[in-house]
Amino acid sequence: MRQYIDCREFPSEMKCTVAIAADTEDELINAAVQHAVAVHGEKDTPGFRAEIKKVIHSGTAPA
Known part of the structure; x- marks a missing residue:
């Protein structure tokens, strides 16, 4: 199933x-x-990846 993350x-x-x-x-x-690294200046760490994983949604992002 499609999954997404939305910066908004x-x-x-x-x-x-x-x-x-x-x-x-x-x-x-x-x-x-x-x-996140290129645009928002975040660091690619295991902890940051774990945080990203928490905000994944199923489906597609709303318009």
């Missing part, structure tokens, strides 16, 4: 509106971490 759920000064979707959890976490 996390208020920030940059008001990011990116939603990332994938068919597998690993692919989604990898893409979300790449986005």
Whole structure:
């Protein structure tokens, strides 16, 4: 089943509106971490990946 993470759920000064979707959890976490590191200045750590995993939703992001 399709899964997604939506940056709009996390208020920030940059008001990011990116939603990332994938068919597998690993692919989604990898893409979300790449986005968070490149755009939001996060660090790719096991703890951060665990936090990302907690905010995964099933289905597709709302418009």
